[in-house]
Amino acid sequence: MNQALADLIFPNITKTIADYEMQYPERNLKEGAIVTRFAPSPTGFVHMGSLLAAFVAKKYAEQTDGVFFLRIEDTDQKRSVENGIDGIIQDLKAFDITINEGRISETEELGAYGPYLQSEREAIYKAFAKYLILNGLAYPCFLTEEEIEETRKRQEICKERIGIYGPYAKYRNLPADEAYQKIQNEEAYIIRLKSPGDFNRKVVLNDVIRGKIEFPENDLDLVIIKQDGLPTYHFAHFVDDYLMRTTHIIRGDEWISSAPIHLQLFQVFGVKPPKYAHLAPIMKLDNGSRRKLSKRKDPEAAVSYYHEQGIPTEAVLLYLMTIANSNFEEWMNSNPSADYHDFKLEFKKMSVSGALFDLEKLENISRNYISLLSAEEVYDRALTHALEFNSEFAKLLKKYKDKTIQFFNIEREQKKPRKDFVSFGTLKDQTWYLYDELFSGHEYHLGKINDKDKIKEMMTLYLNDYYDESDDESTWFDKMKQFGESYGYCSNMKDYKMNPENYPGSIVDISTLVRVIATTLDQTPNLYQIIQLLGKDGMKKRLEIFLNQ
Numbered sequence: 001m002n003q004a005l006a007d008l009i010f011p012n013i014t015k016t017i018a019d020y021e022m023q024y025p026e027r028n029l030k031e032g033a034i035v036t037r038f039a040p041s042p043t044g045f046v047h048m049g050s051l052l053a054a055f056v057a058k059k060y061a062e063q064t065d066g067v068f069f070l071r072i073e074d075t076d077q078k079r080s081v082e083n084g085i086d087g088i089i090q091d092l093k094a095f096d097i098t099i100n101e102g103r104i105s106e107t108e109e110l111g112a113y114g115p116y117l118q119s120e121r122e123a124i125y126k127a128f129a130k131y132l133i134l135n136g137l138a139y140p141c142f143l144t145e146e147e148i149e150e151t152r153k154r155q156e157i158c159k160e161r162i163g164i165y166g167p168y169a170k171y172r173n174l175p176a177d178e179a180y181q182k183i184q185n186e187e188a189y190i191i192r193l194k195s196p197g198d199f200n201r202k203v204v205l206n207d208v209i210r211g212k213i214e215f216p217e218n219d220l221d222l223v224i225i226k227q228d229g230l231p232t233y234h235f236a237h238f239v240d241d242y243l244m245r246t247t248h249i250i251r252g253d254e255w256i257s258s259a260p261i262h263l264q265l266f267q268v269f270g271v272k273p274p275k276y277a278h279l280a281p282i283m284k285l286d287n288g289s290r291r292k293l294s295k296r297k298d299p300e301a302a303v304s305y306y307h308e309q310g311i312p313t314e315a316v317l318l319y320l321m322t323i324a325n326s327n328f329e330e331w332m333n334s335n336p337s338a339d340y341h342d343f344k345l346e347f348k349k350m351s352v353s354g355a356l357f358d359l360e361k362l363e364n365i366s367r368n369y370i371s372l373l374s375a376e377e378v379y380d381r382a383l384t385h386a387l388e389f390n391s392e393f394a395k396l397l398k399k400y401k402d403k404t405i406q407f408f409n410i411e412r413e414q415k416k417p418r419k420d421f422v423s424f425g426t427l428k429d430q431t432w433y434l435y436d437e438l439f440s441g442h443e444y445h446l447g448k449i450n451d452k453d454k455i456k457e458m459m460t461l462y463l464n465d466y467y468d469e470s471d472d473e474s475t476w477f478d479k480m481k482q483f484g485e486s487y488g489y490c491s492n493m494k495d496y497k498m499n500p501e502n503y504p505g506s507i508v509d510i511s512t513l514v515r516v517i518a519t520t521l522d523q524t525p526n527l528y529q530i531i532q533l534l535g536k537d538g539m540k541k542r543l544e545i546f547l548n549q
Contacts, residue, residue: 001176006133008183009140009191013126017269020124024113024243033066035247037102038092039240041073042084045302046091047295048282048357049252055320056279057250058097059345066247070102071240072117075230085117091303095313113244118236125231128239128269129191129224137196137268138224140179140189141171161199163220164192172221191225193235197264205259208248208277208347218260234258238265246274253278277347280354282323293357300359310385310425315366322361325349367419375409378421382408385424393428396435403533407434410525418525433519434533440545445522447512448505452547458487459517459543469536473528484510517542 027035038054040046046054061068070092072085081087085106092099101111109116132138143151143164155162171179172194183189197203197217205213224235231239241249256278266273282293295301306316321328321340326349332340370378379401386394397404411418421427432438449455466483467476481491489505490496496506515527518539524530531539 002134002136005176005180006130008180009133010126010130013130015127017128017131020243027245030065032064034060034064035067035245036061036250037069037071037246039071039073040088042081044081045304046088047301048293051303052320052323053251053279054092054097056324063344067100069111070099072103075118075236094307095317122229125236125239138191138193139172141192142182142187142189143170165219165221169221188227190223190227192221193224195219195221203260203263205276208275209350210278210352215260218264222261234261237262241274242271248275248277250277253280280351282357283354284357308389310423311366312369315369318365319362323355363422366423370421371417371419375405375412378408379405382424382427406533407431410529442520444516444520446516447522448509449513456547463536463539467536476528480510481507517546
């Protein structure tokens, strides 16, 4: 009768598990190669926790000459969003996380173990479910939503575990002929696993990050096929990872509680489960307490945030490496010019408690990374970012390309290059004084010399009698000292510190005056190179703007 019931439920399913095992054979890879995946639902943006999981999975596959594939888990159609698949693909591409197999667009994929979209694998899931019905390991359940709700309320009142198990699994032992008749009568049903578990027994998960974890066995008769014919997450997870020959499932620790269910599914089908690696969550301090980084509360949880801010993707990946392995920072400090791809991840070096998200640390990594780029590279990437997020700034970058590259090159090739650029998105805030179009209207950070008439007199004299665009930096600075001395300002800092009362100020105050008139700021990169970019006419124009403001 089980055969008749299985054929009634799945009339068009003719392929068997053996057929699919032949279609998707064991992969021919070298020993130790890891086959793993990133398996998101198309429900919105990729967040930092997901990016970490994808990055670690990709890195492990890469360093073992294995396979990393992208599977889209869209069995919950209500949660899928328009263009959700493409959004995931683009987020991964933005962070240089490339796949060996899987979905490459909303409609395309590559690889021999697909389809890699769960909604296109319905016949495969049904073949596995049919096997369970044939062997009495699953059953059609006719519980209504109202009955399930009543059961839940009763369990809550009695302080029992919530779910369909034991005495609450009303249709678990319904004879096959009676189930057959109910389906013939068009009664609504779902397919449940007939769990072989005993809650009083233990099941062990040997997590490659966390070690041995014990759980009560699963005894819930979980839903494996819903009324719409699609599988539940748990069932699809088993079928897909088995047939795609996944060796390691690398995922967030929110899935640890599901491990007994997943291990049981592999057990029921008599196949070896893959290894599990549950990553600790990324945490955040909130009013003195730690919580998970939240995609609802924290804008920095979305990977699109870093693209919008212009933080280099390489910096984000380097930061993820510091989260992924505790010894990466030490390695990076010892190998400052090395490529992070040369570093080998180790599961045993991964945190089990969760790293605290540190935006300041990420920004410092970003500063260091940008400081090592050439001026031309900084310009190109700044322009690319501005074209997408700040069209007006992009116009200025194009108009003043040579001038901007020269500015980016200031102090760049020194032994300790400048590290004031946090991201490509902040460059406008750090370069605006180069461009006449952005210069007016800013507050001047004047120092000791702050009388307007005195400034007019001194700067006019400096520009007419002391500043020469053809001077090298040493000659220019000697003339700055001479200019200051003509007003009594000390040109030797040692003398000034010994007897400050003998002078109105020092060469520092003279430099500050010129710097502020040129830029409005009292701190900038190399002053000589900045005023060389502006030129004498540009400096005279800046003085005029100051006097008229």
